[in-house]
Amino acid sequence: xxxxxxxxxxxxxxxxxxxxxxxxxxxxxxxxxxxxxxxxxxxxxxxxxxxxxxxxxxxxxxxxxxxxxxxxxxxxxxxxxxxxxxxxxxxxxxxxxxxxxxxxxxxxxxxxxxxxxxxxxxxxxxxxxxxxxxxxxxxxxxxxxxxxxxxxxxxxxxxxxxxxxxxxxxxxxxxxxxxxxxxxxxxxxxxxxxxxxxxxxxxxxxxxxxxxxxxxxxxxxxxxxxxxxxxxxx
Numbered sequence: 001x002x003x004x005x006x007x008x009x010x011x012x013x014x015x016x017x018x019x020x021x022x023x024x025x026x027x028x029x030x031x032x033x034x035x036x037x038x039x040x041x042x043x044x045x046x047x048x049x050x051x052x053x054x055x056x057x058x059x060x061x062x063x064x065x066x067x068x069x070x071x072x073x074x075x076x077x078x079x080x081x082x083x084x085x086x087x088x089x090x091x092x093x094x095x096x097x098x099x100x101x102x103x104x105x106x107x108x109x110x111x112x113x114x115x116x117x118x119x120x121x122x123x124x125x126x127x128x129x130x131x132x133x134x135x136x137x138x139x140x141x142x143x144x145x146x147x148x149x150x151x152x153x154x155x156x157x158x159x160x161x162x163x164x165x166x167x168x169x170x171x172x173x174x175x176x177x178x179x180x181x182x183x184x185x186x187x188x189x190x191x192x193x194x195x196x197x198x199x200x201x202x203x204x205x206x207x208x209x210x211x212x213x214x215x216x217x218x219x220x221x222x223x224x225x226x227x228x229x230x231x232x233x234x
Contacts (some may be wrong), residue, residue, distance in 0.1 A: 001066065002053045003089040008101075010085065013096065014050050017104045021045055025111075032125030040121055044110045048073075048081045058082065073106040083112050095190035097170055102194065104166040108159035114148035115155065124200050128160075133157055137218040139210065156210060160219040167191050168225040175229055185230060193222050 024039050025033065033041070051058055059065045063074075068086030073082045083106050093099050109115060113126045130147070133139045139157060141147035147154035171187060178184045195212045210219075227233075 001090055007052050010052065010090070010099070011050060013099050014083070014103055014107075017100060017107060017166055018045055018048075020169055021104070021107065021162070024162075029127065032128070037121065037123045041111045041123070044081065044115075045107065047079065048083060048107060048110055049079055051082045051084050060071045071102050073104050073109040075110070075115065083107065095193075097167060097187050097191040098193060099164050100170045101167045101191045104163035105159045108162040109152075109155055112152075112155035112158040113144060114152050117144055117148055122181070129158070129161070130154065131171055133161075137222065139214060139218060148220065153210065156215075157219065158214050160210075164223050164226075168223055168229075169227060171226055181230065188226060188230065192216055195220075 022042050022045060025045075027040055028038070053059055062084070065084055065085040069088040069092060070086045071089055072084045072086075073081070074084070083103070089102075093102070098117060105222075113123075113130065116123060116126070127144075130144065134141070139148065141153050141157075147157075171184070171191075175184060178187070192215075195216050
């Protein structure tokens with residue numbers, strides 16, 4: 001399953017996302033993210049390890065991963081952060097844009113508000129972003145502590161939001177190569193098709209993860225950049 005070719009594609013995608021995320025953080029104003037906080041966010045992203053077999057022993061403590069159709073982020077004591085990829089996902093994920101969205105979502109957890117809250121790292125710009133979710137998009141979760149205690153509800157919102165920003169960059173990069181708007185629309189759909197099809201990580205309840213409908217319509221679907229690419233109204 002984890003052939004050199006498949007691994008190469010995944011590693012290249014992972015590195016592309018990481019560079020884009022670092023660039024996104026670094027270009028934010030120091031008012032939203034202080035220079036000290038930027039260094040911490042970048043450090044956390046650079047600290048993630050993409051763990052892929054072989055050898056099979058890499059997943060020895062989670063052998064069911066070989067049959068899973070998901071990608072997982074895990075943080076461990078000692079500042080260790082890893083991303084692991086299910087064998088079924090590696091076999092079935094044909095869309096590069098889907099790989100970008102899924103990997104970017106999992107990588108975003110390394111710097112999501114709940115992870116930072118647990119690590120006592122404060123980013124002032126995050127507070128405004130979370131207010132935006134509740135005010136403009138009507139996704140109510142209360143304060144940060146409450147939102148994080150609900151199985152990382154706030155962390156999932158943030159990771160969808162940042163993954164959307166990165167996926168839009170991927171779509172923009174290839175937009176000139178699409179023959180027509182239908183091809184572009186299909187790529188947009190494929191980016192988040194998992195949110196509609198999967199019944200595991202991507203389809204929780206409001207008490208755990210946001211509902212798939214909320215994630216597609218109120219986070220991914222309202223992004224102005226890809227809406228502009230498709231010629232949608234604001």
